[in-house]
Amino acid sequence: xxxxxxxSWQTVQAEVLRRINAREWKPGxxxxxxxxxxxxxxxxxxxxxxxxxxxxxSGLLDRRRKAGTRVALHPVRKATLDIPVIRYEIEGKGQTYxxxxxxxxxxxxxxxxxxxxxxxxxxxxxxxxxxxxxxxKPYVFGDRWIxxxxxxxxxxxxxxxxxANEWLVANIPFEGGDxxxxxxxxxxxEAEILACxxxxxxxVIDRSTWNxxxxxxSVRLTFAPGYRMHTEI
Amino acid sequence: xxxxxxxSWQTVQAEVLRRINAREWKPGxxxxxxxxxxxxxxxxxxxxxxxxxxxxxSGLLDRRRKAGTRVALHPVRKATLDIPVIRYEIEGKGQTYxxxxxxxxxxxxxxxxxxxxxxxxxxxxxxxxxxxxxxxKPYVFGDRWIxxxxxxxxxxxxxxxxxANEWLVANIPFEGGDxxxxxxxxxxxEAEILACxxxxxxxVIDRSTWNxxxxxxSVRLTFAPGYRMHTEI
DNA sequence: TTGGATTATAAGTATATACATAAAAACCTG
DNA sequence: CAGGTTTTTATGTATATACTTATAATCCAA
Numbered sequence: 001x002x003x004x005x006x007x008s009w010q011t012v013q014a015e016v017l018r019r020i021n022a023r024e025w026k027p028g029x030x031x032x033x034x035x036x037x038x039x040x041x042x043x044x045x046x047x048x049x050x051x052x053x054x055x056x057x058s059g060l061l062d063r064r065r066k067a068g069t070r071v072a073l074h075p076v077r078k079a080t081l082d083i084p085v086i087r088y089e090i091e092g093k094g095q096t097y098x099x100x101x102x103x104x105x106x107x108x109x110x111x112x113x114x115x116x117x118x119x120x121x122x123x124x125x126x127x128x129x130x131x132x133x134x135x136x137k138p139y140v141f142g143d144r145w146i147x148x149x150x151x152x153x154x155x156x157x158x159x160x161x162x163x164a165n166e167w168l169v170a171n172i173p174f175e176g177g178d179x180x181x182x183x184x185x186x187x188x189x190e191a192e193i194l195a196c197x198x199x200x201x202x203x204v205i206d207r208s209t210w211n212x213x214x215x216x217x218s219v220r221l222t223f224a225p226g227y228r229m230h231t232e233i
Numbered sequence: 234x235x236x237x238x239x240x241s242w243q244t245v246q247a248e249v250l251r252r253i254n255a256r257e258w259k260p261g262x263x264x265x266x267x268x269x270x271x272x273x274x275x276x277x278x279x280x281x282x283x284x285x286x287x288x289x290x291s292g293l294l295d296r297r298r299k300a301g302t303r304v305a306l307h308p309v310r311k312a313t314l315d316i317p318v319i320r321y322e323i324e325g326k327g328q329t330y331x332x333x334x335x336x337x338x339x340x341x342x343x344x345x346x347x348x349x350x351x352x353x354x355x356x357x358x359x360x361x362x363x364x365x366x367x368x369x370k371p372y373v374f375g376d377r378w379i380x381x382x383x384x385x386x387x388x389x390x391x392x393x394x395x396x397a398n399e400w401l402v403a404n405i406p407f408e409g410g411d412x413x414x415x416x417x418x419x420x421x422x423e424a425e426i427l428a429c430x431x432x433x434x435x436x437v438i439d440r441s442t443w444n445x446x447x448x449x450x451s452v453r454l455t456f457a458p459g460y461r462m463h464t465e466i
Numbered sequence: 467t468t469g470g471a472t473t474a475t476a477a478g479t480a481t482a483t484a485c486a487t488a489a490a491a492a493c494c495t496g
Numbered sequence: 497c498a499g500g501t502t503t504t505t506a507t508g509t510a511t512a513t514a515c516t517t518a519t520a521a522t523c524c525a526a
Contacts, residue, residue: 008479008480009479009480021406022406033505033506033507034506034507035506043480043481044480044481044482045481045482045507046480046481046482046509047479047480047481049507049508049509050479050480052507053507053508059315063506063507063508064488064489064490064506064507065487065488065489065490065505065506065507065508066487066488066489066490066491066504066505066506066507067488067489067490067505067506067507068505068506068507069506069507074317074318074321076315076316076317076318076321077315077316077410078313078314078315078316079313079314079316079410079412080311080312080313080314081311081312081313081314082292082309082310082311083309083310083311083312084307084309085307085309088307088309173251173254173255176465176466177310177465177466178463178464178465178466179312179463179464179465179466180461180462180463180464181414181436181461181462181463182436182459182460182461182462183416183417183434183435183436183437183456183458183460184416184434185418185432185433185434186434199418199432200418200434201416201417201418201419201433201434201435202416202434203414203415203416204416223416225416226415227415227416228413228414228415229413229414229415230411230412230413230414231411231412231413232409232410232411232412233409233410233411233412241509241510242509242510266475266476266477267476267477268476276510276511277510277511277512278477278511278512279479279510279511279512280509280510280511282477282478282479283509283510285477286477286478296476296477296478297476297477297518297519297520298475298476298477298478298517298518298519298520299474299475299476299477299517299518299519299520299521300475300476300477300518300519300520301475301476301477302476302477
């Protein structure tokens with residue numbers, strides 16, 4: 001490639017990717033800088049910039065100002081996965097969605113939750129246990145804690161009409177969140193709620209969301225057996 | 234905000250985000266076009282473009298040429314998660330990594346695998362079962378199928394020195410992959426290999442990677458109890 | 467009324483230019 | 497030579513401009 005042809009940032013990206021894959025540029029090695037590449041490819045530096053930035057975002061390149069751009073040493077692939085609202089997920093499969101509130105209380109949380117929610121000792125939180133059903137069958141249940149200080153209006157919300165999750169995403173802006181995925185073994189409680197056998201392996205998502213000042217909510221979703229989360233690169 | 238101040242694409246993005254969160258722009262609604270916003274924010278259209286493109290990538294906006302930009306109706310949050318090589322993951326925690334090949338054979342795969350690998354009937358694949366250990370304790374085991382047609386050189390590779398996964402990422406470029414995450418219940422085999430109890434819930438990742446012409450490999454990783462995959466938004 | 471061609475429009479991209487910023491490298495200076 | 501200062505440099509960002517492309521909307525004819 002020596003200039004003259006048509007070039008888009010995608011063309012540049014593809015060629016850079018090819019060189020990485022072909023080991024013409026080896027892991028850890030510096031690649032030519034943007035200015036040089038733009039000359040080589042016969043395009044503007046901004047075009048090269050966009051291509052390299054994109055590759056850096058997906059983990060294949062490491063870039064640092066002044067230092068330059070190098071092929072990532074440990075090419076950690078990044079997969080993006082969608083975190084849908086459960087109702088949409090169920091309805092998206094053509095099943096009917098229903099949910100019911102199994103428990104709603106305002107209590108002082110156990111210490112683990114208190115730590116996650118970063119609330120003071122003795123502060124009461126809203127505790128909700130909700131079961132979501134797909135075509136009438138248990139799909140997932142959520143054990144959720146909400147900080148009422150962070151969520152004005154939650155007291156007045158009818159959480160049996162609209163699930164807490166939906167109410168929150170619709171009404172409370174948040175800045176960030178963290179997710180963790182794991183597996184657990186169904187105990188008596190889980191088996192009862194999800195109508196499965198004790199001892200089955202269940203998929204679990206723990207999630208907290210927060211805004212600038214508060215942890216808004218922290219929830220553990222325990223899915224019925226067979227649940228599968230999927231993504232592509 | 235009416236022009237004159239300092240503006241970066243991040244400022245624009247933050248303000249757009251604020252309006253979405255504050256429901257000034259409601260889900261499903263069209264927002265002003267790039268030209269209008271660039272006037273309002275007193276910046277170039279390219280700056281607005283970058284901000285909006287970014288928000289669209291993270292699922293908060295829907296954009297279509299000619300049609301315009303609208304707030305996503307079902308704001309599916311996208312989380313990105315890192316898919317590390319197991320050795321790096323273990324070594325990253327300061328533990329020592331070791332792995333051993335439990336089984337290596339060249340056989341015709343069962344039909345489920347054959348479908349995943351898109352190989353013809355009767356075609357033999359490389360089948361590998363590998364256990365990865367952290368500080369000598371079972372961490373995860375991989376049940377892997379490799380298409381030798383897609384992987385020249387695999388026959389000569391010493392897969393007890395370097396794990397198949399590492400060998401593959403180091404030697405075989407791939408175009409895409411898919412991942413699915415689920416939970417299973419430990420049976421006799423899993424309990425034996427992972428030194429856990431039968432009936433424990435285990436975290437499972439199924440993953441296939443391919444290039445233009447072939448499915449390269451398909452692997453199921455079954456993690457020892459307690460494994461947790463984590464990500465932030 | 468349908469269905470195909472035309473037009474108008476909003477996003478998408480490319481580019482030259484300029485300046486900002488982080489940080490490595492070189493240069494002091496005590 | 498240590499520690500701080502300056503310089504250099506590669507990436508990061510902003511902007512005006514121009515052109516491309518997908519596609520919604522319109523128009524027109526059978």
